[in-house]
Amino acid sequence: xxxxxxxxxxxxxxxxxxxxxxxxxxxxxxxxxxxxxxxxxxxxxxxxxxxxxxxxxxxxxxxxxxxxxxxxxxxxxxxxxxxxxxxxxxxxxxxxxxxxxxxxxxxxxxxxxxxxxxxxxxxxxxxxxxxxxxxxxxxxxxxxxxxxxxxxxxxxxxxxxxxxxxxxxxxxxxxxxxxxxxxxxxxxxxxxxxxxxxxxxxxxxxxxxxxxxxxxxxxxxxxxxxxxxxxxxxxxxxxxxxxxxxxxxxxxxxxxxxxxxxxxxxxxxxxxxxxxxxxxxxxxxxxxxxxxxxxxxxxxxxxxxxxxxxxxxx
Numbered sequence: 001x002x003x004x005x006x007x008x009x010x011x012x013x014x015x016x017x018x019x020x021x022x023x024x025x026x027x028x029x030x031x032x033x034x035x036x037x038x039x040x041x042x043x044x045x046x047x048x049x050x051x052x053x054x055x056x057x058x059x060x061x062x063x064x065x066x067x068x069x070x071x072x073x074x075x076x077x078x079x080x081x082x083x084x085x086x087x088x089x090x091x092x093x094x095x096x097x098x099x100x101x102x103x104x105x106x107x108x109x110x111x112x113x114x115x116x117x118x119x120x121x122x123x124x125x126x127x128x129x130x131x132x133x134x135x136x137x138x139x140x141x142x143x144x145x146x147x148x149x150x151x152x153x154x155x156x157x158x159x160x161x162x163x164x165x166x167x168x169x170x171x172x173x174x175x176x177x178x179x180x181x182x183x184x185x186x187x188x189x190x191x192x193x194x195x196x197x198x199x200x201x202x203x204x205x206x207x208x209x210x211x212x213x214x215x216x217x218x219x220x221x222x223x224x225x226x227x228x229x230x231x232x233x234x235x236x237x238x239x240x241x242x243x244x245x246x247x248x249x250x251x252x253x254x255x256x257x258x259x260x261x262x263x264x265x266x267x268x269x270x271x272x273x274x275x276x277x278x279x280x281x282x283x284x285x286x287x288x289x290x291x292x293x294x295x296x297x298x299x300x301x302x303x304x305x306x307x308x309x310x311x312x313x314x
Contacts, residue, residue: 001068002307003060003099004300005053006075006115007092009045009139010181012052013296014060016067017304021122025063026297027056033180038170042087049091071106072096073115073303075296078139080111080154108306113140114152115298120263120287121148122301128259132157132251134244137264137293138166138181143207143247145255152302157251158207165240165266168211172218172236176229187269190233198227198235204246207254214239240266241275248280259283265293 001024006013010031016024029052033040040048061067074096077084089112100107110118117133129149135142142159146152163171166183173182178189201217203210218236221227248260260282267273268289277284291297 001064002071002073002300002303003067003069003096004073004115004296004298004303005092005096006112006294006296006299007045007049007053007088008075008112008294009040009042009086009088011294012049012056012092013294014053014056015296015300016060016064017297017300019070019304021301021304023297025060026295027059027063028295029056035179036174038174038180045088046091049088053091053095069099069103069105071108071303071307072100073108073110073296073299073301073306075112075115075299076109077111079113084111106303106307108303110152110299110302112294113142113144113154115296115302116263116287116294117144117146117152117154117261117298118301118305119291119295119298120261122297123288123291124261124285126259126261126285128261130258132248132258132260134248134260134262134267135264136165136240136244136262136266138164138170138266140264141165141209141211143251145258146261157255158247159209161208161210163211163215165211165244166264168215168240169236169266171215172222172232175219175222176232181265183265183269186233186236187271189230190237190271192230193228193234196228196231196234197238198231200235200239202239202242202246204243204250206250207247209243209247211240211243234271237269237271238275241272244272245276245279248276248282252282257282259285262286263292268292
């Protein structure tokens with residue numbers, strides 16, 4: 001068995017896969033954010049992760065029984081870059097290293113972003129070697145070029161120059177009185193818009209997009225006009241979907257046609273997924289909604305992959 005651990009900004013995640021890559025258990029716990037707040041301090045996130053991991057581990061044991069671990073995969077940082085760091089990932093890394101040392105099994109470190117891509121490709125059942133990946137969440141809005149022919153190689157091609165799509169959703173969602181994180185509640189709200197929506201400006205230039213201007217536009221509108229919240233929510237979804245479409249189209253003009261994999265919590269939104277599927281002239285695959293957001297399945301799969309590499313080398 002291969003254990004995955006991921007401690008992101010708002011979710012504690014543990015998962016276990018077997019040697020065939022079959023998911024044996026997947027347990028997660030959202031971190032608690034006080035009502036009306038738009039986020040958590042990193043120190044509060046670390047504290048909650050330290051409380052959640054033992055509880056989730058007990059749930060894994062209920063699902064599986066006794067663990068027979070061959071390796072552990074753990075997210076150590078947000079992105080696969082030397083300077084990438086967030087304190088929340090230290091919580092999971094500390095547990096992973098401790099367990100690995102006690103059991104004398106490998107501890108395989110990867111980035112949170114790599115975990116998203118591996119889980120997304122696994123859940124979408126794609127076996128591409130090279131493709132675009134659009135990672136869209138509360139902490140990331142990036143267009144990536146991914147190569148899985150020899151390990152996992154990621155090059156960032158573009159993305160947001162300011163706010164991330166998830167931040168855009170959360171800020172407007174909180175202003176509408178929705179709970180944080182606001183994604184699921186905003187999607188449900190937008191379903192009551194019918195055919196109505198506000199027209200939110202789209203700001204895309206080349207391989208860079210911006211959500212700070214659109215967010216300011218919506219906030220000003222909420223303060224000066226009386227608009228149905230559902231209509232606001234649908235206009236926000238439309239703005240994000242169209243922004244992502246233009247970003248990908250611009251990448252195709254520069255780098256050529258490639259299939260696209262969509263990952264990250266924002267990509268669980270049904271309206272955005274449908275819009276991109278209908279408007280992009282590319283092969284598009286989406287992480288299953290349950291694996292689009294933060295999870296530890298990718299980390300577990302990475303441990304399996306690294307173990308196979310070690311066995312091949314031996």
